[in-house]
Amino acid sequence: MMTILELNLTNGFILTKMERKLNKRKVKKNHSYFKDAAKDIQAFNSWVGKLEETNGYGYDRYTIETSLGRTQIYGLNTNRTDVETLVVFPGFRTTSLIWDLDKGLNSLSKNVRIFLVETNGQPNLSEGNSPSIKNLDYGKWGAEVFEKLNIESAYIAGASFGGLVCMKLSLVIPHKIKSAFLLNPGCFRMVSFGFKNMYYNLLPLVKTSRRNIQKFLDGVVFNKPNHTLSKESEELLIEYQLLAISKYKDNTEKPYYMSNQLNEVSVDTYLLVGDKDILLPHEKSISNAKKHLGKKLKEVKIFEQVGHGIECFKPSIDFIETTIKEHNTT
Template identity: 25%
Template sequence: MSIYKTQYGREMSLKLYDAQLKKLDYSCKDVYVHTSFGRTHIIETGNLSGEPLLVFHGGNSTTAYNLLMYRFLLKDFHIYAVDIIGHPGKSDEVILSSNNYDYGKWASDVISGLGFDKIACFGVSYGGGVLAKLMCIAPEKVEKSVLIVPSGINNAFPISTVKMMIPLLKYKLTKKEKYIKETALFMAIKEEILDKDTLDMVKDSFDHVKTKVGMPSNVSEQLMQQCNAPSLIMAGEKDCLFPARKVLPRAKKIIPNGTVHMLKGCGHMHMMPEREKKMIVDFLSV
């Protein structure tokens, strides 16, 4: 069963993927690994003599867009940016349950498929939830972890996410692009965050992808306690999906070797401030 609404939609989505990848101005190599859930596509890019870093993107979005948003990582790290299976991109269209630990098992298979015993990992939003599941299922494979506005720690779906559906429905009915912006603003808070790449990605997701509403469910404290990898957890103060006030206290409680940090004034979609960029690079470089 396709994750796209139509074959044309799939082609348009992959066209945007390739166009956004070109904007990085870094050479990108396609790598495929076989997992027990299906074939998985990875973009190998960044500083090929740097430390390896496995990167998981957000849901209903792509690894190409995610690399644009976190391109500051490319200068220092040898990036393996994975297309999450069952999400837009070039991996198999196999949909895994977000309520169990299948995504953790899949991510563990990806690390083995790339030939690593263990690797530093970076996960954003849905990808943060995938990384959290990996930390529970195969803690020995995670050298370090950075979780940015992550699902899977303490998900909150307050009333604002229901309100977000109103402009989305208006867009579906009218196809007026102003409603895309209105919908995205619930997650971005500030209009300047909605640059062309972000709006292109959101529009592509609404137009062409069968949107997944379910996020990776909260992980078990008992399983997470087994992961001693140094971990950095950053959550947005004004995030409507995974607010810092919920995520950070539980992260502190369940992640043994974790450092927590609030992204002040930031919503779910954000431009990472310079200070926090440096914090992430320093954390991964030690």
């Protein structure tokens, strides 16, 4: 609707179209990319097709233009404008489709329309540009996603790196966010430098193989037998990680402890953590969330015997579904 003028989401001033273009040029961008674009993108699309075949349903697809370039979005139930909306942001070096391994979003999508945003700068079909991590540019980019998808208000959810993106977005357009669900988020503390965590994370980077990725998944992402995937879905995850690690050149800045930036968050927030997460051990995340969010931290849910990949743990998705339902009955 606002073709010549639009509201600047940071300071409330009205900017002209020319000023907007100049501002976009000021955004510092790092560029990540698939090393053999044609071949690797085909492999990614093939992987998505396998996921759809395994789950027994397909995804709605959207491609929009943003200040970070092309942004790809997948969706479930997106034609339902009469239900609540959930916008999902993935973790670092992942795709948002990981949330739907083993049909993880199937129940939730029956009564909620879901947009799975492929964050720019991650190994997916979005353009590989990413901004400086410490300013609000990821939040401004997220606001553009809302605008291009005509989302007036929504719940948001993010795992690990995606949790940080959710907090940036909450600082930029708090009036459009109903609640934020943060799953083992990467904004309340720095990554652990413990030996076990470093070993499992570096292993597939030093020598990328199915065996080493399996060790990483078993040591960091999951906590078997309580927190696991079916054999078929785990194979899909290994296939994706092989592609993401060996075929994608990562130049995106890593998540960080947002510290006092979090004091300005005015959005109701739910913190979901796994007590076996060695990448971002939960105790400090909980402590800092309480310190910075205060009364805006509505609930902390600790899942026992759950690792870092909490978005692949069905009870965490059930918690989101139940909370959204409760909001609509009060």
